[in-house]
Amino acid sequence: MSVKEIIDRCEEIFEDLNFTYAREWKVAEDGRKVVGYMPVYVPNEIIHAAGMLPIGILGGGDAMEVIHGDAYYQSYICRIPRSTVELGIMKNLDFVDGMLFPSICDVIRNLSGVWKLLFPEVYARYFDTPQNFRSDIGGEFYKNDLQELREGLEKLGGREITDDDLRNSIQVYNENRDWVRKVYQFRSDQPWKVPASEVYLLMRAGEILTPEDHTQMMKDYLAAVENEERRMKDNCRVVLNGSFCEQPPLGLVKSIELAGCYVVDDDYMMINRMITEDIPTDGDPLLNLSEAFLKHSLDLASKFEPSEEKKGKFIVELVRARGAEGVIFSAPSFCDPALLDQPMLAHVLDDANIPYISFQYAENSGQMQPIREQAGTFADSIKLWSAA
């Protein structure tokens, strides 16, 4: 398949708010179930081990008109809960058998209750991750939490989830994460070959496709893009931070690049990158999932950093590892976790002499011009600065 064919397919999946792929997957065999999850992270391995399809619900984007959702959310709350409620009310999600709401902020947390009230027939679970990272404290709690999720899904699916099922799914996702890392590495090595919008669409597709299909797609993409003739531009290299939940419109992802920035790392799709190392496939699978989160997961605004010295340092390390020249903070309006984290990250960047800019967006932002101008000025100033 050519790059164009793959990306066209991704775009089709991205634009399809009716989730045809997932619907078709569901009816292809009797008894199949689909479980939706909100950003940022849930252990997809358990859903997969239950024989179910996990799909990411990331709001309605800029194509959907929100009519009902606004009656559920005040104007000073971000957009993702209202467009997600809209998807629910408009029956776009009527095939979804379960919904998981990760512990990321009070909005998603309360949305778990909204879902229970609006759709009582759907299995809706608030999914907690620990803020204590000791195996014997946070780990114990988290293992129980994972076990409760496992039991909930067993009930929903009407079948047991064995340890071997889990081990097998861990293996599937290890491979998936490995290819995700390869894509990111490839982009960092040759960003002119892999535009940010393509990586974005490729990763968005991973929120809908089975992990097996998604892994294959990434393999195909990397094979195809190797041979693509794409011209290297005089762009600066930036890391993007703050977009881990409500997503910017695709136009914004493209605008940053058009303005002269190669995005060499980002936090758009955390789910397939949250765990940074292979999870062991032997031993107790829930213990392994738990330890992976405690010991090998990315830093994120909604995760407590126990050490003051380490707070925010990840961004400097990322900038260095990717050979980036600056950081773009790009966060949804009204997003407490991203916006309150930002000043601390900015201080760390100041100390390391790394330039940054910031802007806010909403999933339905229409006007890209100001953002393009801001990013363009930033790129120019970085070039001037490095030339000096």
Added chain:
Amino acid sequence: MSNDNNPEVKKDTSMLKQKEMIAGNYEKLTNAKELGLKTSSTFVPGNLNELTRCFDIVNNLPEINALGNAMRKQSGAMISDAEKMGHSEDVCTYVKADIGMMAKGNIAPNGKPMPNPDMLLLSYTGCYTFLKWFELLREQYKCPTVMLHVPYQGDGKGQITQSMRDYVVKQIKEEVIPTMEQVSGVKFDIDKLRELMRNSAKAEDNLVWVLQSAKKKPSPIDGYFGAVYYIGPIFSAFRGTTDAVEFYDLLRGEIQERTDKGLGPVTPDGEMGKEKYRLVTEGPPNWTNFREFWKMFYDEGAVCVASSYSKVGGVYDYDGFRHDPENPIESLAEYCLGCYTNRNLPERTKMMADYIEDYEADGLLINSIKSCNSFAAGELLMLREVENLTGKPGAFIETDLVDPRYFSPANVKNRLESYFQMIEQKRQAA
């Protein structure tokens, strides 16, 4: 919670006592160095006041400083300072008021600067913003910061699982207590904790009695605006003290007297007129225009008989929780897990509907706070559900806690007036 600008006009003995207690705590805080005392900052929901006191650590509550500064009309400038320092307009204004206060030298209400805290106790209960708030403070103070992660009651049904309880207990035993021992140099004494918790339970009994006195008609108290003053000691630095026990004894006596005389609530303008409307309220009050806001209610004869805000630092009435000296650590865990905003939306909704029934209220009024996703996200659905469950009309107003830019008196007054009319119409139709 109360401060110098106490909303009530007539100084009851209990009120004078509370004033003294608060002033005393600020004195202790601002003189901590000279007195050789250690200080800790923490949050109202899930605060471990009895435990902190076991180590002679003085408690500072930034939320209360923020609301106090708002009542003294100082928070606006503090928020704008924080915004100038790079904080977004969109985020929780409590955090910005606190950061702005820090930038202005952390001056306590007694005019003296507060010392930098010796520790931050991040009681992570019912609000995600707490996490960012204390990371921001830690950046400045560089002091030991202990996270007490209290899992959310996501699956509700009043369920606290054994795993949640064990998780909190273990953190208290293995993270919180050792940090407090280290910071204070005092060895943990469980018997002291038991003794303090015995005091807590006594005060809690009386607090519940006072709050439930609003079931009477007319209600002798206002369970929202007035309750700010009733919950003051128990939600702040005094739970577990003999002072708090005395305060609630006095308060109960005073309310008993009002009930015996068939009196309504006391307001900043004196006795309230005839009780015309009984409301249940959801959400914190606005602090920048507290009196003006309250006046819009009592001028119309509206009394708030029950509120969710008076449960923010502990729900003692709804399911009868008391601190239990026999199982002190477990009971602290239970307390943290049970705070109002740590309960999920369906349960909060049911609680509001139950209050309407139990207090024979006319309906639910939601004061939705721009800053506060913890309360506000989902409130519009809550309103609708409570209306369906009770058949009583509800109303929705929007203000902010401590940002004066978001209090629009004309809008709020209009909304309230049409709500009262709606209640009248409903009565006539019945």
